[in-house]
Amino acid sequence: MKVIFLGATRGMGRALARELARRGHSLFLLGRSERELEKSARDLELHGAPAPVGYARCDLGQPELFEGALAAAEAALARADTVVVTAGLFATQEELEANAELAAELLQVNFTNTILFCEAARRRLLARGGGTLCVFSSVAGERGRKPVVLYGAAKGGLTRYLEGLDHRYYAQGLRVVTVKPGFVRTSMTIGLKPPPFAGEPDRVAKTVVNAIERGRTVVYAPPIWACIMAVVRRLPRFVMRKVNF
């Protein structure tokens, strides 16, 4: 595969990019800090990605950069067939309620701008006859829940968008992979108390690469979260009003 990757510098993105590199796939990195991108590019080469791993600046806060960044990636990779998006912001519901500016930024980045980025990527993939678009949403988008009202709303919207994309463009060769992580231990979640079944990025990475390679549409990672969410989706409203998860 030839993969354009937004978010490979940290967390699950770092682990996923490494897993792709180990399996010998070509990579081009997009992200907001050149210094971090440079270091991650070298790390991925040492993990087995064909050298050189190139990179370009692309900030989800600045949609005007999307086209240029994707063009640079396509020029470097020649016929990129996969786009992966793990980039995203997280903040607790309390923090978001206390800080309207932060809430606006999070909704903008995780919903509108992520979708705009996916639109740009989708157009390029379709123009060359199809390809894979793998995007990290979240189990937080499955049900409105007390600790993730705003974050979950953005992720829920993103999930719905990805579902529509799959329906609309499947026939033209677009393969959409929606990843729904449960709680995974990364710096994004370091301040939170881990629940049971917390996952590790390296395991998530293996699950996701397998899903991409096998063309699965929706992936829960760790997989146990599929069962957990199946229950949570069915809980009656009066229960959801009571419980704190």
Add this chain to the structure above:
Amino acid sequence: MTTEELRQATSPQWCSPPVLVAGWGRFPVCEARLCANEDLGLVTPHGSLSRGLGRSYGDAALPAKRGDALTSTVLADRLLSFDPETGILRAEAGCPLWRIIELFLPRGWFPPVTPGTKFVTLGGMVAADVHGKMHHSQGTFGQHVTSVLLEVADGRRIECSPEHETELFDATLGGMGLTGHILEVAFRMQRIPSPWILEEVETFPNVPALLSALHQAGQHWPFTVAWADLLNPPPLFGRGALMKGRWALPHEAPSRLPQPPKSMKLPAVFPNWFLQPWMIRWFNRVYFYRAQRVRGRRVVDPESFFYPLDAVLDWNRVYGPRGFTQYQCVLPAEQGLEAHQRLLDRLLELQAPVFLAVIKDCGQEGRGILSFPRPGISYALDMPLSNRTQQIVDDLNDIVVKGGGRIYLAKDALTRPEHFRSMEPRLERFLTVRRKWDPTLRFRSALSARLFGDDP
């Protein structure tokens, strides 16, 4: 607000809520906040100490004061560069050894020195100046380190090496994190002729025979280690096996790559009563018997050779919540083995519950001011914690002080400061360098509070 500022606002310190942390021995246990980030620079300001994978046994990676923040390095784990001409690999301090082995063994490279587990970070390997089965041939890890990027107390980042800021470099090797946060490490990897190990096992009826064979073997074999049964009563007491190894030559080795061995996970912490001396006595008999059976040469994969204990992840859980300690000391051997005999006699007298005993041959002392190994024989003794353990450690330390030996800080939890001072004439020099770079003693640990008298 820029996104960066927003991010600061979302998780101002990248710190966990207070959690219980411990070393590999699960004793002592202490509350701490762990601050972790891929970008170490964001979390070094908070931490009074860096912590890697927590494979030191005692209190070396624990906070001096309950609830203090530690900088956890494990997310800063990138490889930064590798030069196949010189073999120099540079990586971030949280990079685990297993990652390096996984990536470089198939390409014909191996770290020149490895401890008995691959679940350690480069930062931890430098801070403890680790040694392994190859100490008599290759020295400590620090001897292969070409440079360390260190963040010192005032926040400056200093690249120190055998050529530059040498005093700080020497204090950092084996300095147990007390000179600052190690951010990056560069060291020389070793070329290997094949990814397989040629191993030879021999058994001996008593410790003196084992020691002389260990010493002999060191002249010809780059890797040696001995295991001894110090739990069964005589005449079984002191029986042991000597493992010798070297990299197999291409014609001796299979042409395929070794498969990383599958490891098993223990589901939970076992109850305290689970592990009983009689079980280990039987285990030791079986182990000895098996060693007799496999005597002779065979080709094995390097992971089972270097890391037999890694086959069971979390094996420390079998000791139960009480935890255990590893007492590791080195005793000089130039002037006879008197102190060694006293140590063994004392263990017998005390009926010390030594569940695992590993004996190693140490070569020349390295350059780390507080680095552990010195010429002689090292004994590593695993014992479950009980109300007798302090007494046993005190008694053994008496013998080590008289015998001119010293203990290994990366394993220690119970040594008293008086004992430590009498076995470490080098301590003053270390503390002088430390005070020069860190006059307010910003960096401290439970170990430095216990042994160096730092205020908690």
